[in-house]
Amino acid sequence: MRKLLFELGGTGAVAEMHDDIVPKTCDAVWNVLPVEGMAIHANWSGREIMLHLHGEKILRLPPEGPGRRGTTAPGDIVYFWRSPQMSRGKQLAYSSQFQRELSELAIFYGDPAGGGLAADDPARSGRDSNLQVSTLFATLIDIPKEFAQKCEEVCHNGLQRLVVRRLERSA
């Protein structure tokens, strides 16, 4: 099982990819790594930070795997894509390039809002399910306290650089 390393503010967390469940999504994410950018904190989904993908790293992937109508849980790493017309009003906190179409990695470092349902937002999925893609593709093996603390600080202190890279097996 392939592993990912998330680095934020001098802390790190390791996730395992769900190659057995969503192999195409895992391949696509793996192939654009490393990615880095300024992580922003969620304001609907609870304890989640997001890394917006941009430039050649942007991913527009189809849905894959079992329909995720369940809840989001601490440790979930979700690939999320949103069609421009599904935007939640003005996203002035985002860079202008992300204010409409959005492609991101969502890292749930703690309890989600809405009992875990808020991140899925079925009411906003639209009649055409292709308007929004949300694929759980990895899970943090554990959530180090220091990493969670840094994630929370993004909510209070502003954007922070997040790097996601492959964690290659040592020889």
Next chain:
Amino acid sequence: MGQTRPMTRVQITLGSAEAVAELDEKDAPKTTKWLKEMLPIERQAMHSMESGREVYVVLDTSHGIEEENQTIYQTVGDLIVYYKPAIFVKPKWPRHIRDFLVIGFIYERDSAIRGMSGPLATNLVGKITEGIDALAREAPRMRREGFGKMRISLA
């Protein structure tokens, strides 16, 4: 004809943004009376992580706030007082039974105050009548650059 009482106005300062709200003393008499006694308030501002475009401060008080003039349909410019679940503020065990008294405002649409698993009713204590545009610019800037203090005082 009854005599019209002057409406209490409060000033809200967030970073470089200034706004004015009118308190709804008619429909929320207990909460607004308590709030006026609390002013001025100056605390670390925080952005909602669960309810959308809301900025709030946690109030250090043991005073109990009764439900009054409640709504689950908050709109832009609403000034609200309620108990926010600790899970969204400070996840200290037992996180599911703790909560914090907060006062906050909604600065843009697509927001709804949430409880643990659904909408949360809040005491509507006033309405921002001036400066909502300035708050709607300052809050996203602070989301990117970090939050400072929010001050609420009599105007």
